Amino acid sequence: MAIKSPEDLKKIKDEALEEATARINDGTQIMVGMGTCGIAAGAREVMAAIMEEVGKRNLKIAISWTGCIGMCEQEVLVDVIRPGEKRITYGKVTPQVVPRIITEHVINGNIVEDYVVGKLD
């Protein structure tokens, strides 16, 4: 597509920003526990579901991952950090729960209380 106006440039920029969210994002972050325990409990499937959901909705957020944080019983653990809000840790997350966490919490800011195992300032 040829750019013919500043608006066209903005469209291409928006697309490009989506592809670059891991490097450039507005601050909301989803973090998946990917220690051996997490992976054994299905963290890779949860990660795949998160990526699919985020991709489908064109969200500009960073998806990151971390090692074991010691609460192996509760794996798969997923943290959602919205700028200026408490860090929410969800436990026993399955791919089926992911769309709820994304729509209710990540997009609309309502914590999915049934799965919360921890809140950190």
Place this chain on the structure above:
Amino acid sequence: MQIYRGHVLVCAGTGCVASGSRNVQAEMEKQLEAFNLDKEIKLVETGCHGFCEMGPIVIVYPEGIFYCRVQPEDVKEIVEEHLLKGRPVKRLLFKNQITEEMVPHYKDIDFYKKQNRIVLGNCGFINPENIKEYIARDGYEALAKALTQMTPEQVIEEIKAAGLRGRGGGGFPTGLKWEFARKAPGDKKYVICNADEGDPCAFMDRSILEGDPHALIEGMAIAAYAIGSDEGYIYVRAEYPLAIKRLKIAIAQAHELGLLGEDIFGSGFNFKLNIKEGAGAFVCGEETALIASIEGRRGEPRVRPPFPANKGLWGKPSNVNNVETFANVPRIIARGSQWFADMGTEKSKGTKVFALTGKVKNTGLAEVTMGITLREIIYDIGGGIIDDKKYKAVQIGGPSGGCIPEELLDLPIDYDSLISAGAMMGSGGLVVMDEDTCMVELARFFLNFTQMESCGKCTPCREGTKIMLDILERITKGEGKEGDIELLQSLAETIKSTSLCGLGQTAPNPVLSTLRYFRDEYEAHIKDKRCPAGACTALASYRILEDKCIGCTSCARVCPAKAISGEVKKPHKIDPAKCIKCGACIETCKFNAIVKQ
């Protein structure tokens, strides 16, 4: 939309490619596939991060974890431990040289902390071969703004108000230069980028070309709009194949998106860009020689005036700027002149990229705000002198510049302070020297360079630099005579004031500045036949310390000239008449019993 949870940035700048980043990248691709991560983690090839000393460099986002000196055999561990399980590989992190602590994040490394990366902001962060990554970082918004909201006169006023000065050496105000070209009568005008970076040890422009080529293209397009031109040339040396390759890709991608070509942003403005590969003559960095070379003539300068602004390429009004100057332009237009003018000193605004090399711990590229001191660059960013030796001087501005001794280390750097110290900004090469460097030899080295690069058109430069070089060679060989210093000074003044172009006019600078600050070293060579730094081989003498020599005979056995003699278990002796001063004995002696004087 395919999204990725992580990005792995592998540096493909020339420095990292030389230290093996291509193999690291290939292995990364293989391992990502092997762990089934290629759909989750994106591999991005970037330009230079500037910290070439630590290459090959790999950075993992979103965290921004900085891995250095990564080898192909380390890749599997990074993929399995970090990318899969979220545990950064500690042993590959950067280690703070003083506290010995591991520093995981890019932004916390001392080398980057004191920098102000504006021109280099995208280098190492985006893939230079993908125009969309540049656009994601606000790319081409400045061009859109200039073409749709500003008149050419307003663009020139903005650049003038910002106080941008030429980054190639002279420091001429860029806005004023554009105004001359705008006002020059003519229907066809050219914008030319001088990417003929030729100073020994300088690689600022190369890194911008390789790491962020679109910034240059956008800057040139804005300049073309401002002066009323529709065609540009990038004059880049053929020795920069990677830079040329990425420029060609960038130009093609910009054409495809309509950011070059006809009726850009629907404004009626047309701009086309050509690349001219230069054969690598230093003198072609001089603008009239550069223009001659583009025209297919011999790269020789001519008398100015007329200046290129009035009579340049093919006799048409032309504007020549350096790579770094153009790369500043989009940032100024996008963020406004005030933002730029707030940085730096009274007469030197913005930042400058320096190539830090020589006897310094962290070699690489550093972009700093004007007015920073040399001490901060060398000790805070550069990490100090290798092996904690004593600082002697730094050569700034390459073969056209001068040296800055220790007593001026706290001098705030800008165009004018450097000139008053007998050096110049030049293109930004910084060669750090320690106590083992002979300043006469340094002057000889740089003069040898300019002498070889002299085009020969004017006599003062062709003959004068040759005579100066002969004298310097004699002095370093211990054949200096009374009166040599005065002769050097008088030749230098004549060459400076009568040469045709900048090459000759600045060629004597290394001699004059070393004479200004290190005259005693010249005198020691000439009068005492002694090199105080112990660097000039012809003046060195080797001696065995009797109290330290145990008579192990190993020096006598390695001496190729059979100049060392002595009985076993008794101190040995060197015969100065036979000694060829190769230094093999010092390297062999385990008892530090041999000294070089």
